[in-house]
Amino acid sequence: MNRILLIITVISAAIMELIDTSIVNVAINHMSGSLGATLEDTSWVVTSYGIANVIIIPMTGFLVNNLGRRNYYIGSLVLFTFCSFMCGNASGIWELVAFRFFQGIGGGALLSVSATVVYECFPKEKQNIASALFGIGVFIGPTIGPTLGGNIIDNYSWEWIFYINIPIGIITAVICYRILPESPTRKKIKEIDWMGIILLIIGVGSLQTILERGETEDWFETRYITILAVTAFISLLLFVYRELTTAYPVVKLSILKSPSLSISALLTFITGMGMFTSIYLTPVFAQRLLQFTPSMAGLMLLPGSIIAVFALIITGRVLQKGVPPAIIVLIGFCCFIYFNWSMSKVTLEVSFATISVNLIFRALGMALLTVPLSTLAISSLRPEDIPQGTAINNMMRQLGGSFGISIINTFIVRRMAQHRSDLVSNITYTNNSVVERLNKYTSLFQSKGFSLGDAHHRAIGLMDAIVQKQVFILSYIDAYLFIGAAFGLALPLLLFFSRKNGNKKLVIASTDH
Structure with missing residues (x-):
């Protein structure tokens, strides 16, 4: 019974995270008017979440090994839920962008760790079933995000696209606190690859910013996009070299x-x-x-x-x-x-x-x-x-x-x-x-x-x-x-x-x- 409850809980958390990748898109105009911000500034609400997500996801294995899966996963749920509340209460656009970034940091674990937990709930010979169950969440999340956001905007206000996460986040955190086991393969890393972490944050953060903002800023006609492109290329190149040569890589390439x-x-x-x-x-x-x-x-x-x-x-x-x-x-x-x-x-x-x-x-x-x-x-x-x-x-x-x-x-x-x-x-x-x-x-x-x-x-x-x-x-x-x-x-x-x-x-x- 605990296994079924755990599977439902972690898949629900993954769906919640994936919904948040797209639910905000339909609320940009309402946020802009409510917070007195330009559409260009408000679009950073979407961009900041994507940047945080892509930075934290490849670091999942490293964080699980060093912090412990229970600590990392439950902590991420708490961070995601708290930041959802703070996003709904934001009084200014850049306050909203900041909390949205940290919400994305918390959301990273809800995808990768959830998948690993589902795989572990099945023996190896039945992991196709595990992939199918987790695939339901991967598929449903981005699909219903814009529709759910549109209905919330039509009937309530934009703040509720964040508040809706709060009861789900609290329930999943409580259940995981009670029944989520520690990773059976946890192996604490002796040395922290700070250089790899820094290069990953700079490289992936720059790349994601380019992808999110490139078209709006007319690509390389804008100076900061050009600078970020060079930064991303050099940082990711050094990151790959670092991770292939260091004894304790943050991402095991x-x-x-x-x-x-x-x-x-x-x-x-x-x-x-x-x-x-x-x-x-x-x-x-x-x-x-x-x-x-x-x-x-x-x-x-x-x-x-x-x-x-x-x-x-x-x-x-x-x-x-x-x-x-x-x-x-x-x-x-x-x-x-x-x-x-x-x-x-x-x-x-x-x-x-x-x-x-x-x-x-x-x-x-x-x-x-x-x-x-x-x-x-x-x-x-x-x-x-x-x-x-x-x-x-x-x-x-x-x-x-x-x-x-x-x-x-x-x-x-x-x-x-x-x-x-x-x-x-x-x-x-x-x-x-x-x-x-x-x-x-x-x-x-x-x-x-x-x-x-x-x-x-x-x-x-x-x-x-x-x-x-x-x-x-x-x-x-x-x-x-x-x-x-x-x-x-x-x-x-x-x-x-x-x-x-x-x-x-x-x-x-x-x-x-």
Whole structure:
């Protein structure tokens, strides 16, 4: 009974952490107005959390070994919950940003340590089931975050997107205090790699800031982005050298010599791109162009989410019966490629049901990718290296999401400029169809009582709005095709997952735990 309660508790904590990666996005405008801050300053509420998350996740193994898993996990829950309360009570934008950063520090453990605890609750031969159960949390969190945030904003106030964490945080902390065991593989490190910690914080912090703020700041046209890019490159290069040469690394990069972990990490990076960009693009597309409400956008995601939960569990059982992981991953990639291809065919007349069906393929793709990649990532690692391997894999998913959203934002902005240029070049007074439509709109406004000059001016504005809507939909179509192509280009990596590298290693690993 304690095992079931522990699994439910740590997965709930992971879902809470993942929801907070995206729930704030829909509240930016409300926060900006309430706190008297610019949208640019308010966006740091999102950025600071992401930076803290990506910094702390790879350090999970080091912190667990030195502080003890119980101390680190429960302490992180307390920090996350306290900072959630302080975020809701913030009276200024930079106070909110600061507490949001520390909330992200606390949230890091809720992802990686939760995954390790779930794995330990199952024998090695049933860890596909563990991956499936944890995968439910990984999938649900980013999916429901924007929808939950939208409903809270619509019915309450932005502070409640933080207050909602408080009862969950308190309950999970109390339960973990009573039943969470210490890590059976804990091995306290004799020396602390302070140089590695400093280089990691500077390198990953700089990189994440670039990804979060690059498009807003016009990339390398802004001096501080250029400085951060150089800083990130040098720091991460020195970090890799340091971690491969020191006796007590803060991040054990040597475990990436495992082909299963390294290839899984790359594919998890691509999966993170797909997971976060699709859940970013589709609700925005539905609400901005199709005029869906936040509640409708949430309902649109619901059928796929329900099917994905069952698909995750079935995938774990299928893998357990000996189906090669590479085949499951291939089907998952194909589902996601189909989702992006089908979304690239939509028009402004697309129905709610059509998008919901398309999203089912996205959900199936994510479900089929989550379990085998999580299992393969740790399949050939020694028990004491599993926390570190899990942390690296989770970090790659988060970085994939950051890279994906950053790249897709830049891509959309550039495609919008190109499409607008192409469309506007055809809107001339020598184009008979343009003149005919302009006259039609002018007559429409005249019939509503406007003078000829005002009617003509409003007709031009209406045509411009129509052009802009077409620019948006063409750019989003290109974005879906771009993501689908990224998945297609990653398919050759599956050739490295031979049957020996999949099933046989899983069986071997199951005998030494």
